[in-house]
Amino acid sequence: xxxxxxxxxxxxxxxxxxxxxxxxxxxxxxxxxxxxxxxxxxxxxxxxxxxxxxxxxxxxxxxxxxxxxxxxxxxxxxxxxxxxxxxxxxxxxxxxxxxxxxxxxxxxxxxxxxxxxxxxxxxxxxxxxxxxxxxxxxxxxxxxxxxxxxxxxxxx
Amino acid sequence: xxxxxxxxxxxxxxxxxxxxxxxxxxxxxxxxxxxxxxxxxxxxxxxxxxxxxxxxxxxxxxxxxxxxxxxxxxxxxxxxxxxxxxxxxxxxxxxxxxxxxxxxxxxxxxxxxxxxxxxxxxxxxxxxxxxxxxxxxxxxxxxxxxxxxxxxxxxx
DNA sequence: CTCGATTGTTGTCAATGACAACATTGTGCC
DNA sequence: GGCACAATGTTGTCATTGACAACAATCGAG
Numbered sequence: 524x525x526x527x528x529x530x531x532x533x534x535x536x537x538x539x540x541x542x543x544x545x546x547x548x549x550x551x552x553x554x555x556x557x558x559x560x561x562x563x564x565x566x567x568x569x570x571x572x573x574x575x576x577x578x579x580x581x582x583x584x585x586x587x588x589x590x591x592x593x594x595x596x597x598x599x600x601x602x603x604x605x606x607x608x609x610x611x612x613x614x615x616x617x618x619x620x621x622x623x624x625x626x627x628x629x630x631x632x633x634x635x636x637x638x639x640x641x642x643x644x645x646x647x648x649x650x651x652x653x654x655x656x657x658x659x660x661x662x663x664x665x666x667x668x669x670x671x672x673x674x675x676x677x678x679x
Numbered sequence: 680x681x682x683x684x685x686x687x688x689x690x691x692x693x694x695x696x697x698x699x700x701x702x703x704x705x706x707x708x709x710x711x712x713x714x715x716x717x718x719x720x721x722x723x724x725x726x727x728x729x730x731x732x733x734x735x736x737x738x739x740x741x742x743x744x745x746x747x748x749x750x751x752x753x754x755x756x757x758x759x760x761x762x763x764x765x766x767x768x769x770x771x772x773x774x775x776x777x778x779x780x781x782x783x784x785x786x787x788x789x790x791x792x793x794x795x796x797x798x799x800x801x802x803x804x805x806x807x808x809x810x811x812x813x814x815x816x817x818x819x820x821x822x823x824x825x826x827x828x829x830x831x832x833x834x835x
Numbered sequence: 836c837t838c839g840a841t842t843g844t845t846g847t848c849a850a851t852g853a854c855a856a857c858a859t860t861g862t863g864c865c
Numbered sequence: 866g867g868c869a870c871a872a873t874g875t876t877g878t879c880a881t882t883g884a885c886a887a888c889a890a891t892c893g894a895g
Contacts, residue, residue: 542756545744546805547737551815551824552718554831556733557758559715560883562708576850577712581703588701595873600698602713604852609875631860631873649702659707663834668707671830674823675710716852734882751842760883765844787842787891841892851882861872 562659569655573648578603580652582611583645586621586635593632620644718815725811729804734759736808738767739801742777742791749788776800 547553566577575583585597598608612635615621620641623633637645660668703709722733731739741753754764768791771777776797779789793801816824 542741542745542748542752544737544756545740546808547740548832549828550808550812551828551831552715552722552733553737554828555711555715555718558831559708559711560758562711566708577708578851581700581709584701584703585698589698592698593873596698600700602716604854605874606854606876607852613875629861629873633874652702652706656706667830667833671827672705672707672710674827674830675707675714676704677823678819732881749842760885761843762845762885763883769844785842785892789843837895839892839894842890844888844890846885846887848884848886849882850884851880853879853881854877855879856877857875859873859875862870863868864870865866865868 558663561662565658565662566652566655569658570648570651573644573651575648578611579615580648582608582615583620583637583641583648587637587642587645590636591634593626593629594635595632597635615641618644714819717818721814721818722808722811725814726804726807729800729807731804734763734767735771736804738764738771739776739793739797739804743793743798743801746792747790749782749785750791751788753791771797774800 544553563577566580570576570580581601582597582603585600586592589596589600594608594612595605597603598605601608603611612621612623616623618640619638622636622638624636626632626634663671700709719733722736726732726736737757738753738759741756742748745752745756750764750768751761753759754761757764759767768777768779772779774796775794778792778794780792782788782790819827
């Protein structure tokens with residue numbers, strides 16, 4: 524039993540082609556990262572016509588879903604640092620996709636909105652994002668994609 | 680039916696506390712990245728006593744599982760660029776954890792091995808890594824962790 | 836042998852996350 | 866009202882990571 528335990532814990536199948544990954548097989552983070560990299564790569568490629576990166580896209584969607592909120596609120600929602608969000612917004616503002624207005628209730632904060640240009644752009648962006656999601660479903664299978672989404676969504 | 684479709688596609692629950700994330704709810708990449716960041720953060724924190732980062736850890740495990748292989752083979756296995764792996768190995772070599780020997784069959788390539796120090800360090804590293812994985816199971820639940828692992832492992 | 840491919844290395848650039856400092860403004864407390 | 870402390874947005878800096886290009890040395894096919 525002791526030897527069986529040891530064997531079960533240390534032996535890993537070495538595929539004929541390529542190398543084995545050893546105990547990485549037991550690490551969720553490894554596979555999580557590999558898939559995440561694939562997903563982001565595909566997203567960047569698919570969204571290249573609009574030159575939108577994942578972080579920018581997430582900011583646009585959250586502003587769309589919560590117009591008029593402050594940068595701090597957006598940053599907290601997306602777990603982005605305020606400093607980083609400020610720079611992201613600077614780019615989006617230069618592209619005329621968002622506008623910062625002075626908040627009526629708090630002179631420190633800015634209220635964030637999509638501009639008309641931003642809404643138009645987001646419409647096109649969403650079409651590409653949908654295509655990306657379809658490609659992802661093709662890569663890992665629609666069923667597995669939904670299972671992963673359900674599992675991960677529960678503690679966003 | 681048309682209105683129902685539209686409602687199902689555009690309305691999102693806005694939680695009482697915090698902001699909604701809009702159509703990000705439908706993007707696997709978003710949740711994938713959030714969990715991956717949590718996992719890596721916890722890994723880095725837990726492994727801090729050994730000052731090992733995820734990439735270094737993965738390299739050590741793959742060398743352990745495939746001693747004597749070339750940098751190109753390791754890089755391909757982990758989908759790391761040769762350039763990046765070279766710099767990673769420089770650090771590991773300075774810490775006396777790995778050794779590069781001239782390959783007998785190919786003068787261009789190096790054969791990679793763990794040193795005795797490297798094996799000893801890896802033993803301690805694995806203990807911390809196991810602790811990290813336990814913490815992850817505590818965070819998302821052991822059952823969900825296993826489900827995610829099974830789902831993700833199928834197309835490493 | 837010659838030409839193209841492979842291997843390891845170095846340099847550079849962009850994106851990202853982390854931290855610190857700062858001016859401005861809000862809030863709680865006396 | 867006045868004061869200390871917190872929050873907000875901004876800028877600067879640093880480290881990590883991935884991507885790409887160039888290079889010398891070497892291999893392999895023809």
